[in-house]
Amino acid sequence: MSNQMTYGEGTLTFRHGVHPEEYKELSNHKKIQRIPFVEEYVLPLGQHIGAPSKALVRKGEEVRRGQKIAASVGFVSVALHSPVDGTVTDVGLVDNPKGEMVPGVRIKTDPYSSQQLEERPVDFESLDIKGFITAIQQAGIVGLGGAAFPSHVKFALPEDKSCRYIMLNGCECEPFLTADHRTMLEHAREVIDGILIIQHFLKAQKAFIAVEANKPDAIEALRLHASNNAFPVEVVPLQVKYPQGAEKMMITAILGQEVPTGKLPIDLGVLVVNVGTSKAISDYFRKGIPLFERILTVTGTAINNPANLLVPIGTPMREVINACGGVTDDAARILLGGPMMGAVQKSLDVPVVKGTSGLLVLGNAEIQDFQEYSCIRCGRCLQACPLFLNPARMGLLAKKGLWDDMEDLHVMDCFECGSCSFVCPSGIPLVQSFRVAKGILREKSLRERSLRESKAEGKES
Numbered sequence: 001m002s003n004q005m006t007y008g009e010g011t012l013t014f015r016h017g018v019h020p021e022e023y024k025e026l027s028n029h030k031k032i033q034r035i036p037f038v039e040e041y042v043l044p045l046g047q048h049i050g051a052p053s054k055a056l057v058r059k060g061e062e063v064r065r066g067q068k069i070a071a072s073v074g075f076v077s078v079a080l081h082s083p084v085d086g087t088v089t090d091v092g093l094v095d096n097p098k099g100e101m102v103p104g105v106r107i108k109t110d111p112y113s114s115q116q117l118e119e120r121p122v123d124f125e126s127l128d129i130k131g132f133i134t135a136i137q138q139a140g141i142v143g144l145g146g147a148a149f150p151s152h153v154k155f156a157l158p159e160d161k162s163c164r165y166i167m168l169n170g171c172e173c174e175p176f177l178t179a180d181h182r183t184m185l186e187h188a189r190e191v192i193d194g195i196l197i198i199q200h201f202l203k204a205q206k207a208f209i210a211v212e213a214n215k216p217d218a219i220e221a222l223r224l225h226a227s228n229n230a231f232p233v234e235v236v237p238l239q240v241k242y243p244q245g246a247e248k249m250m251i252t253a254i255l256g257q258e259v260p261t262g263k264l265p266i267d268l269g270v271l272v273v274n275v276g277t278s279k280a281i282s283d284y285f286r287k288g289i290p291l292f293e294r295i296l297t298v299t300g301t302a303i304n305n306p307a308n309l310l311v312p313i314g315t316p317m318r319e320v321i322n323a324c325g326g327v328t329d330d331a332a333r334i335l336l337g338g339p340m341m342g343a344v345q346k347s348l349d350v351p352v353v354k355g356t357s358g359l360l361v362l363g364n365a366e367i368q369d370f371q372e373y374s375c376i377r378c379g380r381c382l383q384a385c386p387l388f389l390n391p392a393r394m395g396l397l398a399k400k401g402l403w404d405d406m407e408d409l410h411v412m413d414c415f416e417c418g419s420c421s422f423v424c425p426s427g428i429p430l431v432q433s434f435r436v437a438k439g440i441l442r443e444k445s446l447r448e449r450s451l452r453e454s455k456a457e458g459k460e461s
């Protein structure tokens with residue numbers, strides 16, 4: 001049975017999922033504004049999935065805005081650039097959004113610099129696919145939807161695979177967040193241009209842009225720009241439902257096909273790119289601007305002036321909050337990202353990184369420390385899970401530490417959308433326990449692999 005549901009425009013979707021309150025009205029009408037430059041920027045070297053980059057600068061060194069300050073290490077890694085003209089004040093340990101101290105670079109802004117940037121377009125038409133992939137890696141471009149997966153790795157298709165469809169993700173199904181909405185509305189031209197640049201190299205048949213139907217103005221703007229080109233780009237309104245923006249859910253909604261367990265979208269000939277990433281690709285090739293700033297939403301019931309901001313990577317959270325008039329007396333919790341998948345922050349020293357799509361400040365009314373009760377077998381979590389997993393059963397197994405049994409129930413497929421926890425009337429921290437289980441199972445598999453390898457080496461020698 002296909003997981004797709006089709007009734008008409010704006011109603012395409014997947015089966016299951018949840019309907020959290022949207023709260024988009026707090027910021028969806030706010031134009032993107034550039035935040036003023038601040039005194040200091042903090043840049044962790046590992047902002048992407050893969051190997052952290054390696055610092056190329058030393059304490060005391062002067063750097064320019066857009067200058068590469070750290071190089072990629074290996075293929076699954078990207079370069080990092082200075083967001084300002086300034087001076088390196090330290091290469092040492094800095095805070096990251098996961099609450100860890102990690103290697104990073106601190107840059108003090110030059111107060112006398114105009115921070116003007118000279119535009120230097122990159123002639124992509126003279127590049128071959130390898131040159132394109134290297135350029136994207138050197139521009140530091142990663143998926144801006146939140147995962148921060150290096151984009152060039154996606155574009156390096158295995159020899160036996162080809163890209164039939166480029167699929168842009170403009171769903172932005174997380175409540176509160178509106179940065180992608182404003183990007184599509186205010187930068188529709190660049191978003192479409194990014195598709196055309198990707199298409200130049202990947203030679204797809206067609207592109208789709210998936211947008212939840214609660215953004216009619218963005219849909220209209222994209223359709224207007226899409227119609228100006230020979231390459232077919234279809235803007236597809238999808239039903240407003242969480243987690244509509246998950247790659248697999250989006251593909252099911254549009255194509256009616258499911259990405260099988262253990263497979264990737266490219267196995268169906270689909271290459272998924274976030275709308276912000278598409279704009280970043282256009283910005284790099286048309287203006288020579290690497291990824292050193294991003295658009296994010298600062299919102300929540302406990303922030304004084306919700307906004308969509310263009311923020312240099314490395315800006316400490318407290319500065320971003322200050323730019324929005326600070327928090328109300330009621331502020332109780334700060335998250336990077338949305339309420340469903342965002343990470344709670346303990347320190348305001350944490351900087352904006354490449355994967356930061358939003359900064360959410362919630363008040364006491366939204367924060368309820370649920371007491372946990374026993375599972376009443378209501379089945380709501382099963383009805384919510386977009387992957388048709390059995391969260392109730394996995395939750396019981398997690399309590400007993402039966403990780404292998406959880407693996408048999410496909411816990412490794414869980415992409416931690418949090419829909420099961422959201423609907424659970426017993427307040428069971430389901431997704432949290434799946435996160436723990438996945439970590440333990442991943443470690444176990446690594447241990448087993450290294451044991452196998454060292455045994456094999458022993459046999460050889």
Ligand code: SF4
Binds near residue numbers: 418
């Ligand atoms: S089991 Fe995982 S994928 Fe399914 S609803 Fe829960 S968090 Fe989402």
Ligand code: SF4
Binds near residue numbers: 375379
């Ligand atoms: S939603 Fe909660 S109470 Fe209901 S079956 Fe799932 S785990 Fe049990």
